[in-house]
Amino acid sequence: MTWHFTEDATAFRTAAADHLAAEPARNTAVLTLMDRADLLGWWAEPDGRVTGVFAASPVRVPAFGAMTVEAARALVLPAGEEPTGLRGETAAVEAYAEASGRPWAPTVRMRLFRLAEPVPPEPAPEGRARVADAADVPLVTAWARGFARAIGEDPEQDFTGPVTERISEGRLLLWVTPGGRPVAMAAVSRTIEGQARVHLVWTPPEERRRGYAAGVTAAVGRAALDSGAAQVLLFTDLSNPTSNALYQRLGYRPVTDHLGVEFAPTAV
Template identity: 65%
Template sequence: MSWHFTTDPGAFLTAAGPHLAAEPARNTAVLTTMDTAELLGWWSGPDGTTATGVLVASPSAELTFGVLPVAAAAALVLPDGAEPAALRGETAPVEAYAAATGRPWEPVMGIRLFRLGELTPRDPAPAGRARPARTADLPLLGDWTADFAAVHGYAPQDDHADFLTERIAEDRLHVWEAPDGRPVAMAARSRTVAGQSRVHLVYTAPAERGRGYAAGVTAAVSRAAAASGAAEVVLFTDLANPTSNALYRRLGYRPVADHLGIRFTNG
């Protein structure tokens, strides 16, 4: 049993494809970021070849675990002795890796992975309608994305235009319009990979919260993800936010696994 690493997504898929496809929902974070990852890794099982665990490392030095045995997490040593600045994944492997390194760390977020069962849109529907985002929406959506990133502890960026433009061009970003035509909320979905798509970037303008707009736009994006061919539609929620957890349950999402995000400190 050992770790293997590559920078080539094709080689990664050749080695770890069956493992990724076996549980696409639990591997969603790896599947949706592997094309832009700085490093990809897989843990081989007792036969020395079959992948039984996976990870990706981002250019910002954040490590993300997919489905991964605790023993593999504890045995992980990155190439050239690299040390991640942050880590996220299912709770037990994250804690095992952190303990094995002996480095001090602090929790950043507790999140829960949900998978869609039967979509149950809000009834009655919130006022307004969903529509695909447009290029003209970019300035507003850029402000919303920056606020979303700050609230959820993501690394700050000077410009989210490329991130948003890609999703707009592929009809993967929706907004909810109030009856007067103003965009009041947004939600996005990942590309469908290995039969799964992840809903993300769910955000409502602060002055518009409490009106059901997040439920409306999340239902619209979830429906679009299923229509794109995703057999499994998933999302993450903040465990510290009971409102969002309750919202997604009402829409038909069911819990899969709890995740932990940590940041390594200097002590």
Template identity: 65%
Template sequence: MTWHFTTDPATFRAAARAHLAADPARNTAVLTMMDGAELLGWWTGPDGTVAGVLAGSPPPALTFGAVPVEAAAALVLPDGAEPATLRGETAAVEAYAGATGLSWEPAMGIRLFRLGELTPQDPAPAGRSRPGGTADLPLLCDWTADFAAVHRYEPQDDYTDFLTERITEGRLHVWEAPDGRPVAMAAVSRVIEGQARVHLVYTAPAERGRGHAAGVTTAATRAALASGAAQVLLFTDLANPTSNALYRRLGYRPVADHLGVRFTPRA
């Protein structure tokens, strides 16, 4: 039983393909990160079968896919490196944190949801969905910076490239109020292993409480289904009962709770 590591996505895919395909929902974060990750890892059990995966990105930050508790507790990164942050299913994150002896603090509690049957809000919120465009970029960059701050993600200096990729591929959706003002946004990931994830759901602060998030989430969900996703997923902040209730009303059902932690470097 051991961990294996690579920086090559093709090597990782070849080794972990069956594990990733067996449960794309629980592996969603790794699936969407793997092509840009700086480190990829997989755990093999006693029979040599891959039973866990992870992805690493700067600063360093680790993300677990489906990882057994015993694999998480046994994880030692190459060259003895230690992560600044880790997120994944709660039991696995706690197992790793406990085994390392590192001091840590919770950064976020999130819940993974999977779409059952889409149930759009009735009556539908006022306004309409449209694709995001390059003319929206200044506003969308401001919204994304606020989204990152609220959810305690590592901030970026500039979100232009991040958003342009989604706009160019038709994966970013804007909700317009009846007067044409953009009031909310949502994005959807590429379809990988039959799964796609709705993310970046954000409503301008002055426009909240009017159903815009329901409208744009429904639009993004429909786009994911139209792109061929057999499973449509999303993460919610456990500290936000409004969003958790919204996604349940739209037909999403809980899969697993996740924990994000920050580690204190050893002295």
């Protein structure tokens, strides 16, 4: 039983193809990151079966895919690439963190949901969904900063490129009022191995409690299904009961719980 590491997404995809295809929902973070990851890894059993994968982007913040507890305990990353943070299914993350012997603390507890039968929001919010266009880049970029701030990420990073990419590919929807004013947004990842993941769901504070998030989330999920996704997924923060209840009303059902952790700096 051995961990293998590479920076080559093609080599990783070839080695882990069966594992990735068998569990696309549980591997959603790895599937989304693998083509731009700084480091990729897979755990091979004696018979060659892969039973654990990860993708790191940036290199010291890996995301675990579907992974056995045994694989997580055995993971030792290359020297100088020990993680400062880590996310993945709770059991595997806890197993790795405890086996590492390093001090660590949880930063976020999440739940992965899969869209079962889409349910329209009730009551339906005023307005409609529309696909964002190039003229919306400045507004969406500002909203992306607000989203990052709200989830504890760096709001000063450059969001223009990622926002422009999503908009140019038609993967970001806005909810607009009857007068055409944008009031909420949601994006969806590219469809990979049949799965697409909803993200960047954001309503500015002054526009909340009007159902706009429900409207745009339902619309972007339908758009993903219509474009060919077999599974539509999203993550929620378990500390936010409002969003967890909302997504379940829209037809999302729990898949598995995830944990994010942060490691104390390694002593020099």
